[in-house]
Amino acid sequence: xxKTSMQSSNLLKLIILALLGTISxxxxxxxxxxxxxPAYLKIDxxxxxxxxxxxxxxxxxxxxxxxIKNLLYLAISGAGDPIGVAANFLAGLMFVVPVSxxxxxxxxxxxxxxxxxxxxxxxxxxxxxxLNYFVILPAxxxxxxxxxxxxxxxxxxxxxxxxxxVIKGIVVALLFIPIFIKMRRWIEQKQxxxx
Amino acid sequence: MxxxxxxxxxxxxxxxxxKLDPRTKITIIFFYVIxxxxxxxxxxxxxxxxxxxxxxxTSRVPLRFIMKGLTPVWFLxxxxxxxxxxxxxxxxxxxxxWIFEFYSGGVIQGFAISIRFFLLILVTSLLxxxxxxxxxxxxxxxxxxxxxxxxxxxxxxxxxxxxxxxxIPTLMQETDKISRAQASRGVDFRTGPIKDxxxxxxPLLVPLFxxxxxxxxxxxxxxxxxxxxxxxxxxxLRELKIELRDIMVYxxxxxxxxxxxxxxxxx
Numbered sequence: 001x002x003k004t005s006m007q008s009s010n011l012l013k014l015i016i017l018a019l020l021g022t023i024s025x026x027x028x029x030x031x032x033x034x035x036x037x038p039a040y041l042k043i044d045x046x047x048x049x050x051x052x053x054x055x056x057x058x059x060x061x062x063x064x065x066x067x068i069k070n071l072l073y074l075a076i077s078g079a080g081d082p083i084g085v086a087a088n089f090l091a092g093l094m095f096v097v098p099v100s101x102x103x104x105x106x107x108x109x110x111x112x113x114x115x116x117x118x119x120x121x122x123x124x125x126x127x128x129x130x131l132n133y134f135v136i137l138p139a140x141x142x143x144x145x146x147x148x149x150x151x152x153x154x155x156x157x158x159x160x161x162x163x164x165x166v167i168k169g170i171v172v173a174l175l176f177i178p179i180f181i182k183m184r185r186w187i188e189q190k191q192x193x194x195x
Numbered sequence: 196m197x198x199x200x201x202x203x204x205x206x207x208x209x210x211x212x213x214k215l216d217p218r219t220k221i222t223i224i225f226f227y228v229i230x231x232x233x234x235x236x237x238x239x240x241x242x243x244x245x246x247x248x249x250x251x252x253t254s255r256v257p258l259r260f261i262m263k264g265l266t267p268v269w270f271l272x273x274x275x276x277x278x279x280x281x282x283x284x285x286x287x288x289x290x291x292x293w294i295f296e297f298y299s300g301g302v303i304q305g306f307a308i309s310i311r312f313f314l315l316i317l318v319t320s321l322l323x324x325x326x327x328x329x330x331x332x333x334x335x336x337x338x339x340x341x342x343x344x345x346x347x348x349x350x351x352x353x354x355x356x357x358x359x360x361x362x363i364p365t366l367m368q369e370t371d372k373i374s375r376a377q378a379s380r381g382v383d384f385r386t387g388p389i390k391d392x393x394x395x396x397x398p399l400l401v402p403l404f405x406x407x408x409x410x411x412x413x414x415x416x417x418x419x420x421x422x423x424x425x426x427x428x429x430x431x432l433r434e435l436k437i438e439l440r441d442i443m444v445y446x447x448x449x450x451x452x453x454x455x456x457x458x459x460x461x462x
Binding site: 011012014015016017018019020021022023025026045048049052064068071072075076077171174175178179182183186190 | 204323328331332335351354355356358359360362363366367370389390393394396397400401403404405407408410411412414415418419423
């Protein structure tokens with residue numbers, strides 16, 4: 001496809017991000033709980049399209065895909081759980097941005113993707129634990145009128161949030177690595193033709 | 196998977212709540228959600244409950260759809276109630292048997308929190324029950340317009356959201372088609388250890404990505420061919436307009452808020 005102007009490639013980029021956001025939302029709906037963790041912590045593959053956007057374009061593109069997914073989720077299923085949606089957005093951001101940054105900074109190969117996924121998992125797990133301890137769980141407690149002691153919050157972070165995010169990162173990484181290996185040439189082609 | 200092709204909760208209708216401007220609905224719900232946290236007496240809670248129920252009945256959405264929206268949170272509501280029953284030890288003992296020792300304060304607080312939660316869910320799900328996602332997107336675009344001044348790309352965001360919404364059914368169908376094609380080759384998505392299930396998703400996502408990019412290229416070309424030039428000076432098929440009924444509803448809601456603050460317990 002030939003680009004005639006700046007604007008045309010910009011529009012194409014917008015549409016691609018929109019469609020990646022849709023795929024992300026579809027994958028978000030196909031979530032499943034983990035057998036040994038509380039039911040509200042559910043695993044899904046919705047970060048995969050965001051990582052794809054982050055690799056082909058930029059970290060910002062990855063953030064946009066995550067944002068579209070969460071905004072659409074709000075528009076479709078209502079704001080019954082606004083804190084959960086915000087938490088999901090932040091988790092996605094913390095996971096996707098490191099992958100994209102490391103990939104673009106170093107040699108664009110499998111190695112940098114793997115190290116990006118590992119870094120992303122660590123940042124997401126630690127970051128979400130901190131956020132849950134200081135902001136999210138107290139916010140839920142206030143919202144629901146539960147009085148949570150620091151011990152309760154600490155326990156649910158150590159036994160719930162931290163392992164959950166580590167497992168989520170590993171699962172998404174295990175899915176993304178074979179996809180990247182299969183689609184590497186295609187991704188590089190798209191980088192050339194789109195940016 | 197077939198049933199989940201219909202996502203979202205919108206129930207078509209012709210009621211006042213359906214016809215209200217989506218911006219009116221979003222604004223009112225936003226302030227309602229805030230005021231719910233100010234209620235602290237029986238009278239003030241009743242004001243909020245009456246308003247929510249009045250909205251529910253004027254929307255004429257069948258009760259079972261509303262109940263369906265509430266299913267995921269029933270458990271949480273009941274759990275919170277029971278938690279308060281056991282943990283909050285205020286007021287007088289009203290029930291004492293074996294390990295069950297309930298205080299009046301616990302019962303009251305349990306009720307208050309459950310009703311608060313119920314109201315929040317009810318009102319926000321009324322929005323998605325009576326408003327199409329595309330109307331919500333239009334409303335968001337319009338309400339974010341002031342951000343244009345700080346160079347926030349409002350139009351682009353709204354464009355992406357409406358394209359995304361448009362393609363949800365298409366891409367769901369495609370996911371379904373690909374997963375059936377893979378299943379017919381013997382791939383098992385539903386059972387087996389997690390490792391195998393992850394592996395099964397790879398041949399599903401690869402074609403999905405490739406076809407999404409193809410679709411995007413076609414759509415971009417089609418839009419350019421029809422002269423799309425961004426948000427500047429673009430006219431709309433669906434114009435949002437504040438009508439008399441919106442103003443009436445705003446006034447009514449202002450009365451509700453005033454009533455709530457009058458009946459609130461200030462001691």
